[in-house]
Structure formats: structure tokens, C-alpha cells
Amino acid sequence: MGFETKTIRIAMNGITGRMGYRQHLLRSILPIRDAGGFTLEDGTRVQVEPILVGRNEAKIRELAEKHKVSEWTTDLDAVINDPTVDVVFDASMTSLRAATLKKAMLAGKHIFTEKPTAETLEEAIELARIGKEAGVTAGVVHDKLYLPGLVKLRRLVDEGFFGRILSIRGEFGYWVFEGDIQAAQRPSWNYRKEDGGGMTTDMFCHWNYVLEGIIGKVKSVNATTATHIPTRWDEAGKEYKATADDASYGIFELETPGGDDVIGQINSSWAVRVYRDELVEFQVDGTHGSAVAGLNKCVAQQRAHTPKPVWNPDLPVTESFRDQWQEVPANADLDNGFKLQWEEFLRDVVAGREHRFGLLSAARGVQLAELGLRSSEERRTLDIPEITL
Structure with missing residues (x-):
């Protein structure tokens, strides 16, 4: 049958x-x-x-x-x-x-x-x-919560690897060419506010669900936005004024399901050159351990395996800090x-x-983007009110 x-x-x-x-x-x-x-x-x-x-x-x-x-x-x-x-x-x-x-x-x-x-x-x-x-x-x-790196990071949270979580820090971005000599690798509308463009509008929707999905509820935001590259060239090679922000630097107060307060910090920029292993990376630090996750890879360092660096600016560093971390295995086939x-x-x-x-989660992302832009404009920290239907 x-x-x-x-x-x-x-x-x-x-x-x-x-x-x-x-x-x-x-x-x-x-x-x-x-x-x-x-x-x-x-x-x-x-x-x-x-x-x-x-x-x-x-x-x-x-x-x-x-x-x-x-x-x-x-x-x-x-x-x-x-x-x-x-x-x-x-x-x-x-x-x-x-x-x-x-x-x-x-x-x-x-x-x-x-x-x-x-x-x-x-x-x-x-x-x-x-x-x-x-x-x-x-x-x-x-999509980012389904990435192998963040799947591994979330597993460490669920297993209690971090102890009490203290902070999460994210670095995202890369250099988007202006379009005059080399073609831009993102569409021109991304840099026009009147067309719905902007780093904060685009990425804070992601960061809201990433922070919720890894750590917990986002309670406040303090952001600074910038338009680092004021002039760009569109797909037809025509010069235009960039009216939207191409970088956004945010600090967030979070609360875990257990009630612990966590500080989040995420830098997002289309005007930065990459010196990290992946285009986006998140580091979570806790009392019992830390981990760094990108799109695919995740490495961790337990409390018992944490070395004791000593500050000495007079001598060159002889230890490789990256080698002191252990890779977290996937333990499963992780598809696209x-x-x-x-x-x-x-x-x-x-x-x-x-x-x-669903759409309520998406609304919280839009809310965080709106408040991030407002925070930058007013130069102050804003609390995030609860959304109810």
C-alpha cells in the first residue's frame, strides 16, 4: 500500500x-x-x-x-x-x-x-x-538560527555549558564596493532610506530573533548609526546619494528565561574589511565557559581550560590564543x-x-529596528515595550 x-x-x-x-x-x-x-x-x-x-x-x-x-x-x-x-x-x-x-x-x-x-x-x-x-x-x-554555527551555540546554552551567561558580542559585515570602479555586491536600494534601505532596518530584524533564540528577551537598545560612505553608484553606473545608514552599532540589555541579565553588543557594517574567520561571529561569555560561533564553525573554552594571560606590553605575544579553543562538533548532518x-x-x-x-516575532524585529534608529537620533537608551495583539 x-x-x-x-x-x-x-x-x-x-x-x-x-x-x-x-x-x-x-x-x-x-x-x-x-x-x-x-x-x-x-x-x-x-x-x-x-x-x-x-x-x-x-x-x-x-x-x-x-x-x-x-x-x-x-x-x-x-x-x-x-x-x-x-x-x-x-x-x-x-x-x-x-x-x-x-x-x-x-x-x-x-x-x-x-x-x-x-x-x-x-x-x-x-x-x-x-x-x-x-x-x-x-x-x-x-535563517540564522538554522546555521550550523548557531545551532551548536544554542546547544551549548541548552546544556548549561556557560554557567551564568554574562554577555554576547557580535561582529557582522564586510566591504560593499561603492560601485564606481568595482560593482557593488548589494543592490543600490539598500542605501536609499526612501526605498526601505538601511543597515539598522535590515539587520536589527535578524539580531532580534538571534538574541531571542540564543539568549532571551531583548529589554532595551542603545544604538549609534552612521552613513560612512555618502556617495555610491547604482546598477546602471549612475552616481547617487546614500540616504540610509550603512553601519549600526548597538548595545542591548537582555534577560534569560531564568531571569539573569545579559549585556549584548553587535556591530554591523557594510563599510568594514573582514579580519575574522567568518562574515558574522558571535561570542558568548559565561562564568563556566565561553564560545565563538560563526556561520558554520563554533569553538569553545571551558573554565578549567582557560589560560591565565598576563599583560606585558614590553614583550611580543608568544602564545596563540586561537589555538586554546576547542571546536564544537556538529554531531548531526546540518542542511542548508x-x-x-x-x-x-x-x-x-x-x-x-x-x-x-511567525509574524509576531517579525514585529518585534521591526520594533527593535525602529527603536534602534530612534535611539541613535535621540542619543539615549530606550526600553522595549511588550507587543500585544
Whole structure:
């Protein structure tokens, strides 16, 4: 007796963009499709059927032909109202996202979306309310919590490795070329505030769920933002003024589930040259041990194995501090983080249940970004109020 196969039709909007194409189509949905789907606990096979959606007909048609996707369209409203479509995914510009998500949920579609979900906290909360009232499964990309390095870091937290956690420090960023001599490796709208760009708007949504997922609730923020590179060149080689921040330096007060206070500090910059092992790294320090995690690797140092450095500026350092840390093993096969969350989300869609990273979590990310920008403008620490629907 064969098991049932359930096909989920997914309208993928904004798929010609960098993240939409590389991570969501190329490394998530197509591998799931090409593997014949995935199997649920009861033996049901879940297959995916992507529908590519975008404003540029030539690009969409080319992608569809290249990856053997039978359906594509430039009519977003039509696909949202298509009764055969189960899920609407959005990876378009931030300024367009809230309207798309609202339409999709009001049409009864499940949604999976990049973040931020909206440009303002008010819009983000409204989306969470609509999702709850519509009874749909809503998922927001929380990709960094699925990265091997952070999976290992979270495991150390769960095992009590750190003792009482004292602090978490993050370093993120790299040099994004201005575009005059070498082409920029990020889209130009990222550096225009009027188009929804900005480091704080982009990355504080990530940092909120990372801090929540590793440590606990974020209680306050004190941020300083900067536009280090005031002039850039767009995709057509045209000079433009950068109106959005390209760096944001944040200090956060956190609270663990056990009630301990923790200090967080994250530097984010598109105007920094990398001198670290990975493009993002987090260090957690505790009374019993410390760990440093990147995208893939995680190293740790226990209290009993901590050396006793002695400050002496008159002599060169003879010990290698990096060699004093031990690598944390994966102890499991860790697939692409985006693909893993897609599969988890689709399991929730089939089961008709909430996804653990939903629109309320996304609203807290938008809230942290708003307060971070306001903190920088007012040059003070701001408390983070509770969001209720």
C-alpha cells in the first residue's frame, strides 16, 4: 500500500533578487522538488510546485526555462487570488512587502516571507493580527538560527555549558564596493532610506530573533548609526546619494528565561574589511565557559581550560590564543538553513498549525529596528515595550 503524496503550490514573489533566487529557489525549493519532496512522520510525501512571480517578464521566463519550472507570471494579484495556490512567498523590496502579505492572507493563503515584514511597527502588528484572524500559517525567515554555527551555540546554552551567561558580542559585515570602479555586491536600494534601505532596518530584524533564540528577551537598545560612505553608484553606473545608514552599532540589555541579565553588543557594517574567520561571529561569555560561533564553525573554552594571560606590553605575544579553543562538533548532518526552515514551515502548513517563527516575532524585529534608529537620533537608551495583539 503506497503513501499519499500532497503537493503544495507556492507562488514565489521577488524571485529574481539575490536572496529570493540563491537561497529560496536555488538552494531550498528546487532541491526539495528535485528530491521528490520530503516525508512526514505518518509517511505522507510532501512535494512542492513553485510558481515564479516577478515584474520583469524576461527575467522570470529565463529563470523558469533554466530551472524547468512550468509556471511563471508577472501578475501578482492573479496568483494571490488563484484558488489552486497554497502558499505565497515574498522576497521583494521591503517597501512592497506589507501590501503583498496582507492581500495574500486576506485571500486565505499561507505566507512565508523575508523580513522585515513591514516598514513600520504599526504595519507589522497589523499583519500579525490579520494572520491570526485569517487562521493561516505564517512563517518569517529566521535563517540564522538554522546555521550550523548557531545551532551548536544554542546547544551549548541548552546544556548549561556557560554557567551564568554574562554577555554576547557580535561582529557582522564586510566591504560593499561603492560601485564606481568595482560593482557593488548589494543592490543600490539598500542605501536609499526612501526605498526601505538601511543597515539598522535590515539587520536589527535578524539580531532580534538571534538574541531571542540564543539568549532571551531583548529589554532595551542603545544604538549609534552612521552613513560612512555618502556617495555610491547604482546598477546602471549612475552616481547617487546614500540616504540610509550603512553601519549600526548597538548595545542591548537582555534577560534569560531564568531571569539573569545579559549585556549584548553587535556591530554591523557594510563599510568594514573582514579580519575574522567568518562574515558574522558571535561570542558568548559565561562564568563556566565561553564560545565563538560563526556561520558554520563554533569553538569553545571551558573554565578549567582557560589560560591565565598576563599583560606585558614590553614583550611580543608568544602564545596563540586561537589555538586554546576547542571546536564544537556538529554531531548531526546540518542542511542548508533556509531549506531546513522551509521544510519545517511546510510541515506546519500541512498540519494546520502555527509556525514557531511567525509574524509576531517579525514585529518585534521591526520594533527593535525602529527603536534602534530612534535611539541613535535621540542619543539615549530606550526600553522595549511588550507587543500585544
